[in-house]
Amino acid sequence: MHLPPHSRENVLPLPVVLISTISKAGIRNAAPWGNITPILRPLDEIVLASWLRRDTLDNIRETGEFVVNVPPATMVEEVMICSRNFPPEVDEFEEAGLTSRPSAVVAPPGIEGSVAWMECRLVEEITREKFALVIGNVVRLEVNDRYVTAQGNLDIDAARPLCMVCSNDGIRFAYPVDAGRFAPYSEMFVRRS
C-alpha cells in the first residue's frame, strides 16, 4: 500500500516530549512535541521543528530558554490538555494540573513527575516559509532517580517514556518495549587483526 509522502509519521514512531517555556511576562507554557531529535551522539545539541504560530516558539525567541521534559506514558492526558490552542496569557501548567519543578540553570521550570529533564539554551533558529527549526544546547540533563537502574541507565520498563505513531485520523500513543537484543557500541566497528 502506498501512502502520501506527508504521512511519514504514520510509519515512523516519534518520541513525545513536553516543552516548557515562560513568556516575557512570566506565564508558564507547556506543549507536546514529536518533531524533536538529538543532533548526533555524543554531541550536546538538540533540534526541534515548529510551526510558526506557536507560543512555545515565541517564548523561546523571547527568552532563549526551554526545558524538554520526557513524560511517562501515564502523563498522556496532561499531554493532550497541553496540546490545546490556549491563548498565550493562559498558564498551561494550571490548565493541565502540572506541578512546576525549578530548573537549575534556566528560567523555565520543568514538569514534576517527568522521566527526564533537559534544560536548553537557544543556539540558532533556521526559519523557513512555514516552519522553524530550533537548535538548542542541552546545558543540563537530569533523569528521575525513580527510573534509574543500578548500572545508572534508564529503566525503560519502569519509565515508559511516551512515544507516538500517527494515523489518518489521530495519534496512537505508545512506549518502547525491550526487543531483547543489546548491542555494545563496539559492535559497530570492524575489528582488524
Ligand SMILES: Cc1cc2nc3c(=O)[nH]c(=O)nc-3n(C[C@H](O)[C@H](O)[C@H](O)COP(=O)(O)O)c2cc1C
Ligand atoms: C503528540 C503531539 C505532538 C506534537 N508535535 C508538534 C511538533 O513537533 N511541532 C509543532 O509545531 N507542533 C506539535 N504539536 C502541536 C502543538 O503541541 C500544539 O499546537 C500546542 O497547542 C502548541 O502549544 P503552544 O502554542 O502553547 O506552543 C504536537 C501535538 C501533539 C498532541
